[in-house]
Amino acid sequence: MFLKAKNEISKIIAQASGLTEDEAFSSLEMPKGEFGDLACKAAFLLAPREKKSPAQIAAELAPKLKPHKWVEKAEAMGPYINLFFTEKFYADALKDIMKKGKSYGKGKKKGKAMVEFPSVNPNKPWHAGHLRNAILGDSVARVLAHAGWNVESIDYIDDLGLQVAQSLWGYMHLGNKPSGKFDHWLGMQYVEVAKRMETDQKLQAETRELLKTMEGGNSEISKKARWLAEECVKAQYETDFSYSIFHDGLIFESDIVRTIFNEGLGMVKENNAIVLEKEGKNTGCWVVKLGEKFQNMQDPDKILIRSDGTATYTGKDLIFQLWKLGKLKGKFKYKPFLKQPNGETAFATGGAAPKPFGDADMVVNVIGSEQIYPQEVIREVLLRLGYGEEAARYVHLAYEHVMLPDEKFSGRAGTWKGYTADELLTESIRRAKEKISRDVPEAERDGIARAVGEGAIRYSFVRTTPEKKLIFKWEEALSLEGNSGPYLQYAYVRARKIMEKSEDRPAVSSGYKFNQEEKKLIRELCLFPELAGKSASSFRPHMLADYSYALAETFSRFYTLHQVLKAEEGARKSRLALVAAFTNVLGLSLSVLGMPLPEKM
């Protein structure tokens, strides 16, 4: 309804000022301070056209604005025109939000979006850095779904990498028996093998030989490698689920190589998007010539197929992306892989059943910023294949890495020890449990600690913009106070408690005049659809995290200053309506961020 209000007000301003409705619309904003309910900056736009000062224009324009049922008055203040909403606006806005319920702010139906994340190598547990990727990807998937996209969350499993070969060697030859969570155990084998590799030439040759056999397929080794990767992924997905992160499909690299790769490569060759080098240092390789696009780069050409005929990572990725965009005839066959706690089954390639995955209208890849160049290469190839529109909807959501205060996370060196996503959650839950209210019965405490502990971490990762490097610090990641996940959950819990205790039905009482804090809260509730939309179109969930925090803050202030249940009837019912609307919107916003919603704390 707020959008409708802005549109109608824009019309009035356009009529009185001679601006177009679009210009008038974009001149409207909610001011930060206490200047009015809606501010109009039209005078700045008109000043050069009419050759008068903005203040003079504002003063002349304000009285000319036609009255509207939702606008009480328009007051010029300097160059601004401050608009004040009527009581009817607040009542109508509140009713509108209550009526829309879960569909509030939901976008119109759009096409299919495939979101790929976190694509962690299947040979070690997730550490804090992988977690950032996964939380970002899962949140973007949820934000896009709320914006109307049909979202498929997929995961690329690189089961043909050197890392898996090394882990497999460790599994076969180190002689250690698996114990504990499989990904943690396998990660330790990998660290040991990587250490030996530094000096052991024979080991280097053996693992390379292993990798070759794996790539060939149809052998005991290749089967064992696939099994190892799947076991590791299953363990990693326990972590996935513990953070409420879910997927639809897992695409194994070995299946890409065996199912769609040749077709894709043929297509790219046919269209002359890549060339076979006949001379120079890349002789015998198929490369994308990029000298014109990346001028002054030391080595601008990108090899997709090595001189021995095998594909580079970017080569395989390119074909995979073509499949995502529905450009290949080849289809994967799937098997049910894991039953997820959200009730949905995650499917993996390598089975017998067809699934309608792929053929996407938009592709979003959550990949570290160090891969900007190879991702650009893929976009460039799409353009050369004539897929201009597809290239425009091929999004690399680049994020910066999580670091320790004085070193990086390294899978090889094992610096992830002590900072795995599993250890983080355990510690967070422990801290959350200590703070639970004494009134909460023992039986419910574990569940609450889980929701709060998970929410604390989720929020601390999702609240920062992706392009910012994140230095991991326990106290910040696990914060339970201030600008934190639990603060938001707490506001939600308090609001819910009021509704639970009330016997009235929420309803805006006619004649009730909202106070300042109530009006501010309603105005902020009005912003949700706009924020949700922006968050989706810019692939930035942190905008919603920010919004949720501001909303919860406004509610907390209202909560402290005004009683709901003990107010007289008119106020009580109206405030109840406000609390209901707040619960709905904060609940929605947090769900879209993937934050768990405890009922008590």
Add this chain to the structure above:
RNA sequence: GGGCCCGUAGCGCAGCCUGGAUAGCGCGGCAUCCUCCUAAGAUGUAGGUCGUGGGUUCAAAUCCCACCGGGCCCGCCA
């Protein structure tokens, strides 16, 4: 040699796309508020050359240019 990202209070961040009112928030500091819907809360207070220097503009944290500091990339690794 070239390209990308970051630089806002002691620390951690939002705001920059689309320039406009006193640059917001959290942690930490200081001082208040629980006979009252959960104090994981609220209120007040101290704390800022928005990296530096130019430019554009009536107006710059925001746009443009140069520079400084930090990180990343330009591999027949992934």
